[in-house]
Amino acid sequence: MDELRRVLDFCIRHQTVLGYSxxxxxxxxxxxIFSIVVFKCPCNxxxxxxxxxxxxxxxxxxxxxxxxxNTRTWLLLTGSCPPxxxxxxxxxxxxxxWVLVPVTARAAVAPLTWIAVALLGxxxxxxxxxxxxxxKKLICKNKGQECHELLTKVPCGEKLPGELLSLQAxxxxxxxxxxxxxxxxxxxxxxxxxxxSPVSYLQLKFWKIYSKKEQELFEIKAKEHATQLxxxxxxxxxxxxxxxxxxxxSNEDWxxxxxxxxxxxxxxxxxxxxxxxxxxRGNSVGFGQGDQNPPVLGFxxxxxxxESGF
Numbered sequence: 001m002d003e004l005r006r007v008l009d010f011c012i013r014h015q016t017v018l019g020y021s022x023x024x025x026x027x028x029x030x031x032x033i034f035s036i037v038v039f040k041c042p043c044n045x046x047x048x049x050x051x052x053x054x055x056x057x058x059x060x061x062x063x064x065x066x067x068x069x070n071t072r073t074w075l076l077l078t079g080s081c082p083p084x085x086x087x088x089x090x091x092x093x094x095x096x097x098w099v100l101v102p103v104t105a106r107a108a109v110a111p112l113t114w115i116a117v118a119l120l121g122x123x124x125x126x127x128x129x130x131x132x133x134x135x136k137k138l139i140c141k142n143k144g145q146e147c148h149e150l151l152t153k154v155p156c157g158e159k160l161p162g163e164l165l166s167l168q169a170x171x172x173x174x175x176x177x178x179x180x181x182x183x184x185x186x187x188x189x190x191x192x193x194x195x196x197s198p199v200s201y202l203q204l205k206f207w208k209i210y211s212k213k214e215q216e217l218f219e220i221k222a223k224e225h226a227t228q229l230x231x232x233x234x235x236x237x238x239x240x241x242x243x244x245x246x247x248x249x250s251n252e253d254w255x256x257x258x259x260x261x262x263x264x265x266x267x268x269x270x271x272x273x274x275x276x277x278x279x280x281r282g283n284s285v286g287f288g289q290g291d292q293n294p295p296v297l298g299f300x301x302x303x304x305x306x307e308s309g310f
Contacts (some may be wrong), residue, residue, distance in 0.1 A: 012230035027113040040157035051128025059111035066107025102298045119175030122168040193296040256282040261300040
């Protein structure tokens, strides 16, 4: 039991890293299956198009899915442009861009994994490059039309005499350089977000714990409240009685706690619900005020947005 408890504690502490690792592993496994089962290079003039589609299109699909499953995307967009509001202001656009930066970074994990693994496997690149006019000029310079024809057959097992660097080797080199570049950029961005964190390391750790607990309690209270409201309405419908007064948050209240979180250095609010409660149910002047939302605090919205509907 102690070993199991230690494993669970480790998973909870590193759930973000483990989540990204799982996404990467699933993406790599999917790419391997596609390259073996589905991918069949035509070995003709259509090599470039066929190979490029398998290399790029799945990455685009994974990138779009990354946006679709991220709660901050829908928290940002839901109700942002009703007819009575104008969403073209410079301030709104700046806030949107600021929020979308970490969303984009997270959505890019799966597509970059796909491209990197595909380049290391070399099948897609080898097929696309063998049909590329640029590659043909580099490899078949002064070698005649026969070299061009042989090059398109390389993905099907043909050997090109005198080739200094094979297409597979080129693909793998590009793949390793891409992985190194991704790791460097990820490290730099992580260091920058932590350097610009408005709170200390331990307070940030406490904040994440609070956000998780608040979301758990919100789910429990929301289910209880919804159940009671549904029971009252069903009883009134079937028994033909008048409904008793039932307190539930107004549309305005829901809107106040559903906006994107903005950090204010002069106050200590850990979520929009916390801010709503401490500002007289959002009626104080300071409720709508806040500094720019640092990317390191992106977990606030994610912890307080339900993922069940996305």
